[in-house]
Amino acid sequence: MKNSRIRFAGEEAVPPNTAFRLALLILAALSLAFTTFSDQPVLFARPAGWPKPSYDFSRNPQTAAGFRLGRMLFYDPALSRDGSISCASCHSPQSAFTHSDHRVSHGIEGRQGERNAPALVNLAWNTSFHWDGGVNNLEIQAVNPVTHPNEMDFTMDEMVDRLNASRAYRGRFFRAFADSAITGQRVLKALAQFTVSLQSYNAKYDKYLRHEAGGEMSEPELNGLRLFRQHCASCHQEPLFTNNTFANNGLLPDTLLRDRGRYRITAQPDDDYKFRVPTLRNIEFSAPYMHDGRFRYLRQTIQHYTSGTIVPSPTLAPQLRQPVTLSTAEQRDIMLFLFTLTDKEFLDDARFRYQPE
């Protein structure tokens, strides 16, 4: 077991990228031999050719102990007032770190939230967080779920007191921060060390671009990619499949929740009903779709763009003012292409799963 330990970037003098990919390979072998256990850290690595991340790692240097602590916190319901809900309750690894089967997420005592939990993936590149972009930094994001009455309904101070009462946590905070005092800042930094490492860049699509084994695309998939680049990529920009902006993609406003998206943050009429362009990576597994989870099936999202249901409004995106007309076969090809964004190595990576500590 000791010998098969995976080294992480920074331990040896190879570019981080090579080290990271190497790590995944070894893991595959490892998980055959020991199916249940893997305590290896995953540290951030910037894939070749990807833009510079927005997250400032210098303010929160990643360590193996920090990653493990963050993972432990992520899966720990002690972060909620009544000890019933963890981050993973709404961001489950089985469904690309979203809340599967829930249009809008549920918090403690079954209280219903107002929005669909987004997939947690490639967060280092997000320039803002939440569907309305109201949150400006990954570290600070977690204050929201912890303190939101419909989510974990706790206070930061009470959460910190609860964790401070645990010897196991004090030991882990010591290992991560060289100090066993648990503070809100450290809880947030540790969580971010875990969530920022949820990186997905080994889908078939990525392998296709890198000319690697496993990257052979079929004719329909390639046609889907071509159509996608023509009709969708202006917003769902490669390689992140989001351009980090806000857009009104013509959904009929929900009369019940009256969610006006970005407008809620800026109070600018120009931002009415605009939402953050979501990534489409692992979209096959992150149903339901859209900010309010209105679509259960991926084909419905494609039909939204192609079957004349786009709702005109003053803030509707200019690209969508002319109807996108695609034949049934073309729609199918786009869908097949979207499936090539599924990254099994990421989704099945045991290091992101709950580990009995």
Next chain:
Amino acid sequence: MFGAEKLALETKAYPTSQNGPVTIATFRFYLSALRLTYTDGSTYTEPNSFHLIDAEIDASQAFTLSTAPTKPLRSISFCVGVDSLTNTSGAHGGDLEPGRGMYWAWHSGYINAKLEGRSPACANPRKAFEFHIGGFQAPYRSLRPVTLVVPFGAGASLVIRADAARWLGQLKLADNSSVLVPGAAAMRVADGYAGMFSIGAGDEE
């Protein structure tokens, strides 16, 4: 402070000319970027200078500048609020912990100052007012710089008076008793807190 007296929270109704008898429930603000200017022209800038001053917590109302030279002072300057870099650079500790009730989670940003209480002038059934003032993005930056001239001959212990009465004096509660988001209204209220400071004598406390 409230006028000439030390502020008592909740228990006391203070008469005011504009807003009737006012009871204060919360009076809290960030004091940051503290800088001392000496009579010889030199300056001292406090490193990592963020202090959450809370009328409810006596200990928050005094701090020591242990590395500052003790020489005669000419002026003292600071900001009320938290600068924009700190607002955008993730989780901070100490007085900047986001659990201090001075942070907006859903719309990231520090609340620079809070003033809450009751007055019959308020046009709402609870007769309550609430000002949570923040905002670090142009054009609604509510950070306010303050410079106070130190009277000649002041000693090494200095008292800065923060007078809730002066702040309230700038507000007309009958017209507006609640500002809870960044914006133009918050900017006007912020101008009020910029003007509430003065320097007291060293023995006053």
